[in-house]
Amino acid sequence: MKFQDATVAEIDSIMNKAWxxxxVYRQTSLKQRADLMRSIAQEMEAAGDELIHTAMRETNLPEARLRNERARTMFQLTSYADACEAGHWLEVRIDTAVPDKGDPDLRKWQVPIGPVVVFGASNFPFAYSTAGGDTASALAAGCPVIVKAHPAHAETSEIVAKAITRAIAKANLPAGVFAHVHGVGFETGKALVTHTHTRAVGFTGSYGGGKALFDWANQRKQPIPVFAEMGSINPIFLLPGKLASSAKEAKELAALCAGSVMLGTGQFCTNPGLIVGVEGKDLDLFIEELGVAIGKATPGTMLHPGIAKAYTEKKAAALAEADVTTVAVAAVEPQINQGAPTVASATAKAFLGNPLLHQEVFGPYTLVIQCKNKEEMLGVAQHLEGQLTVSLMATDQDVIDHPEVVAAAQDICGRFILNAVPTGxxxxxxxxxxxxxxxxxxxxxTSVGADGIKRWVRPLSYQGWSDVLLPDALKNGNPLHLWRTINNKLTNDPL
Amino acid sequence: MKFQDATVAEIDSIMNKAWxxxxVYRQTSLKQRADLMRSIAQEMEAAGDELIHTAMRETNLPEARLRNERARTMFQLTSYADACEAGHWLEVRIDTAVPDKGDPDLRKWQVPIGPVVVFGASNFPFAYSTAGGDTASALAAGCPVIVKAHPAHAETSEIVAKAITRAIAKANLPAGVFAHVHGVGFETGKALVTHTHTRAVGFTGSYGGGKALFDWANQRKQPIPVFAEMGSINPIFLLPGKLASSAKEAKELAALCAGSVMLGTGQFCTNPGLIVGVEGKDLDLFIEELGVAIGKATPGTMLHPGIAKAYTEKKAAALAEADVTTVAVAAVEPQINQGAPTVASATAKAFLGNPLLHQEVFGPYTLVIQCKNKEEMLGVAQHLEGQLTVSLMATDQDVIDHPEVVAAAQDICGRFILNAVPTGxxxxxxxxxxxxxxxxxxxxxTSVGADGIKRWVRPLSYQGWSDVLLPDALKNGNPLHLWRTINNKLTNDPL
Incomplete structure (x- = not known):
């Protein structure tokens, strides 16, 4: 099935309708929004096997994974619905008037910013796509959502879009609360991001794609926020004490890392593409075991031919660099559109001198960096680009003995993991x-968890308004039973 | 006294020292930071009359205003210090492990982002300058601060900088926690914003200045946030019911608005530069009374010759536009560097067709827009640019009768005021x-209030860390007695 790219005129009409x-939608109660989100989850389930089978055909992902991902997407919708109703994200602050000092009554909460454009991700056809985390959190905030389907799973996206549309109709909300557009070229994306009624953008994909959206958004007459996730190599640092604790430990760490590298054919945003250790027999053993595990692995089919091709090419380019040694490649020959798990290694010196080696090779690939000593390991940590996660494989004593490595690692990540892999x-x-x-x-x-709602709101202070005119969240009686900070004290009592 | 512009090499050295x-500074406890902020407040007071007299000479602001502003600045430092210690801004969230589901222990808080560059504002030599709100909130967050002094009050800035430096020395903190640089040309600002160790920027000033910083920051290899306040005309909407309630009401409203327009010679960021009403005898009376008040006013000396010149020129340009009528100018002839209070009027049609009339005329000037009906008033609200504030002069019934005007006004402001002027x-x-x-x-x-601390932090999640290794804010025992969200429940109990 083919879909037409939306034209600029169609996008203009869609955005006007969204505005x-x-x-209307921003006036809905928290309960109405939560009910809509729960209803979308039900409609996704009601889409049944057709949804799963379409996604299997379009993405090559296995059935079990897709069923799990749909369940996860439904959990996101319902758990963010709960958070929407609980209303912590409204961050209500009230300071009552102090007439003697001339201080007026002030009441602040968060209001939705307006229509949000969401770009579906190739690697999560449900959880980061049409009814994924961005859509769910924006609907919770009170924002209409316009999804641009990922072309690699456009039919899947269409089925989910219909589920959302059904839920909106059942809730008697305006149809413009959700729209779904297709677009293969960059023009569709640009028209969406630069439209005057677009107020924020959510994206998961490549650096090139995300950076283009970011630049368009900042060059607008009225710049808007872009929340783009653009890739990460999720470094794992093997600290010496942990690696030295036993041969069993080194083997177990290698098995753990190998599993994480190959999970989902390496197509997770949290895939560990870099492992950093200090050279010596412990690291040698780790590398050997990692190589064995990778060598024994079976190539998996990747999401689409473009991704398989990019994996093969980027991996070949990395392996062809001077000072990069291929440790192991899965022995089984990859079939068409498959990616062969691969592990390589390089010295810290080579890594620090070669920006190409810092780039993500999207797929089941990892590069082990051998540092001469902990100073070199610190150098690697200090020169790495920003990452979603950093993992330390370390004893408590390792953490205490390497404060500078720990500090440098903290500076480059959003999630800081001890003794576990980043996937999951x-x-x-x-x-x-x-x-x-x-x-x-x-x-x-954040783009995961209910704090993601905060991406789509801004604070608004009411000064001197009558109680009857205030939104329920700010009324004296606290009819929504929210936690509120009143005169600098957190309370859920009425005022 | 003259100060040398900081060179690029000097800025590089300052930023390396700041990093x-x-x-060190990010490791300090909340109490240490709060104590430093309170000590800075004391040192500002200890700077005594020399500080006030220097500021009077440099800014032409009256002594009483400057003493009040210093007191306000000290209040900011001490109240943000209290907020720093209370720690709500850390937004601690803990979800404990659920081994059956494979869910790890996760604990999130806010960490400081790094060195913050603050540009002093011309119109608030204390409260928005060297030890002002940006500096105070960044120090609370755990970020070093580099202030670029405003050239119009460089000596005042130097005295405050020395007060901060003394407080840092007394606290035995690294000198690099604070730095003070001078720069008349744009090169100094650009070097500061584009330095690799700069992680955020605070600015209050013109659109041209703020937008340049914003663009430089976004064009960096690693873009950084810029919090620039760039001007606002703070519209006041006179709704018909309120204006019609009595002749006394219209007169009192006119007096209130005139006072707000002229306060501080119109040099507040919340100065109301636009007043919007529906034509008729009530509005005529309002305009007449506003004109009388403005006509009787005395011109005030402006902050510096550049601002006085800009006021005269921008005002003349606005008044020269077709369809703009001068209602009243202060009868007393302005002396050198003084600004004459002025009120003009125009039709909504003229205003909507002429972007020049939307621009801020920084000084004691306001433009009354006469709309034919409430539809035209809605058009004005819908076509206004973003503002710090919007005020409605309205009865409760007016608010209920004009839902579209109210909604459009809400969309363009951060503070939404009922029946009061925006200054203050x-x-x-x-x-x-x-x-x-x-x-x-x-x-x-926000740049005012303790929520301003949130500008200088980012969330960091710890996954699977031992209690002993976690920061105090995240430890099971809750030694800092913080309010924390544990497994989706807000509590200040230990875990």
Whole structure:
């Protein structure tokens, strides 16, 4: 099935409709929004096997993974619905008038910023796409959503879009609360990002794609925020004490890392593309074991031919660099569109001198960096670009003995992991999925967990308004039973 | 006294020192930071009359105003110190492990982003300058601060900088926690904003200045946030019911507005430069009374010759536009560097067709827009640029009768005022001082109130760390007695 790219005129019409819908949708109660989100989850489930089978055909992802991903997407919708209703994200602050000092009554909360454009991600056809985390959190905030389908799973996206549309109709909300457009060329994306009614953008994909959106958004007459996740090599630092603790430990670490590198054919944003250790027999053993595990692995089919081709080419380019040694490649020959798991190694000196080796090779590939000593390891940590995650494989004593490495690693990541691999992203309020540039365009916000709602709001202070005119969240009686900071004290009591 | 512009080499050295200081300063406890801020307040007071007299000479501001502004600046430092210690801004979220589901322990808080460059404002030599709100909130967050003195009050800035330096020395903190540079040309600012160790920028001034910083920051290899306040005309909407309620009402409103327009010779960022009403005898009376008040006023001396010249020129340009009528100018002839209070009027049609009339005329000037009906008033609200504030002069019934005007007005402001003028900015947690572009570069943050601390932090999640290794804010025992969200419940109990 083919879809037409949306024209500039169609996008203009869609965005005008979205703005009109915004004026209505932002007035809905938290409960109405939460109910809509729960209803979307139900409609996704009701889309049944057709949805799963379409996604399998379009993405080559296995059925079990897709069923899990749909369940995760439904969990996101319902858990963000709960958070929407709980209303912590409204961050209500009230300071009552102090007439003697001339201080007026001030009440601040968060208001939705307006229509949000979401670009579907290739690697998560459900969880980061049409009804994924960006869409769910924007609907919670009170913003209409316009999704540009990822061309690699446009039919899947279409089915999910229809599910959302059904839920909106059942809730008697304006149809403009959600729109779905197709576009293969960059023109569609540019028209969406530069439209005057677009107020924010969510994106998961390549650096080139995300940076283009970021630049367009900043060059607008009225710049708008772009939350783009643009790739990460998620370094794992093997600290010496941990690696030396036992041969068993080194083997187990190697097995753990190999599993993480190959999970989902290496197509997770949290895939560990870099492992950093200090040279010596412990690291040699780790590399050997990692090589064995990778060598025994079976190539997996990648998301689409473009990604498989890019993997093969980028990997070949990295392996062809001077001072890069191929440690192991999966022995089984890859079939068409498959990616062969691969591990390579290089010295810290080679890595620090060669920016190409810092680039993400999207797929089941990792590069082990051998440092001469802990000073070189510190150098690697200090010269790495921003990442979604950094993992330390370390004993408590390692952490205490390497304060500078720990500090440098903290500076480059959003999630700082001890003794675990980066794959596996818990959907929880405490999750930070977003790291310093270029991992994301804005490290101050997360795209996973209910704090993601904060991306789509801005504070508004009411000064001197009558109680009857104030939104429920700010009324004296606290009818929504929110936690509010009143005269610098946190309370859920009425005023 | 003259100061040398900092060279690029000097700035490089200062920023390297700031980064090294950051590595130490971010480890300080909340109490240490709060104590430093309180000590800076004391040192500002200890700077005594010399500080006030220097500021009087440099800014032409009256003594009482400057003494009040110093007191306000000290209040900012001490109240943000209290907020720093209370730690709500750390937004701690903990989700404990659920081994059955494979969910790891995750703990998120806010970490400082690094050295912050602050540009002193011309119109607030204390409160928005060297030890002003940006500096205070950045120090609370754990960030070193580099202030570029405003050239119009460089000596005042130098005295305050010495006060800060003394407080840092007394606290035995690294000298690099604070630096003070001078620069008349744009090169100094550019070198500061583009330095690799600079992680954020605070600015209050012109659109041209703020936009240049914003563009430089976004064009960096690693873009950084810029919080620039760039001007606002703070519209006041006179709704018909309110204006019609009595002749006394119209007169009182006119007196209130005239006072706000002329306060501080119109040199506040919240000065109301636009008043919008529906034509008729009530508005005629209002305009007449406003004209009388302005006509009787005395011109005030402006901050510096450049500002006085700009006021005269911009005002003349606005008054020279077709369809703009001068209602009244202060009868007393202005002396050198003085600005004559002025009120003009125009039709909504003229205003909507002429972007020049939307521009801020920084000084004691306001333009009354006469709309034919409430549809035209809505058009004005919908076509206004982003503002710090919008005021409605309205009865409750007016608000209920004009939902579209109210909605459009809300969309363009950060603080939404009922029946009061915009001048007078309460320093409180509930304050929002920041509005949609071009009022500020980022409407999602405030530059007044303790929530301003959030401009200088980013979230960091710890996954699977031992309690002993975690920062105090995240430890099971809750030694800092913080409010934390644990497994989606807000509590100040230990875990």
């Amino acid at each position: 009109q819908a915004f004026l 992203v818990r959907v929880a309020l405490s999750m930070q999925h977003g790291g310093p540039f270029p991992a994301t365009t804005d490290s101050r916000f | 090294q200081a950051f590595l 900015v309460r320093v409180a947690l509930s304050m929002q001082h920041g509005g949609p572009f071009p009022a500020t570069t980022d409407s999602r943050f």
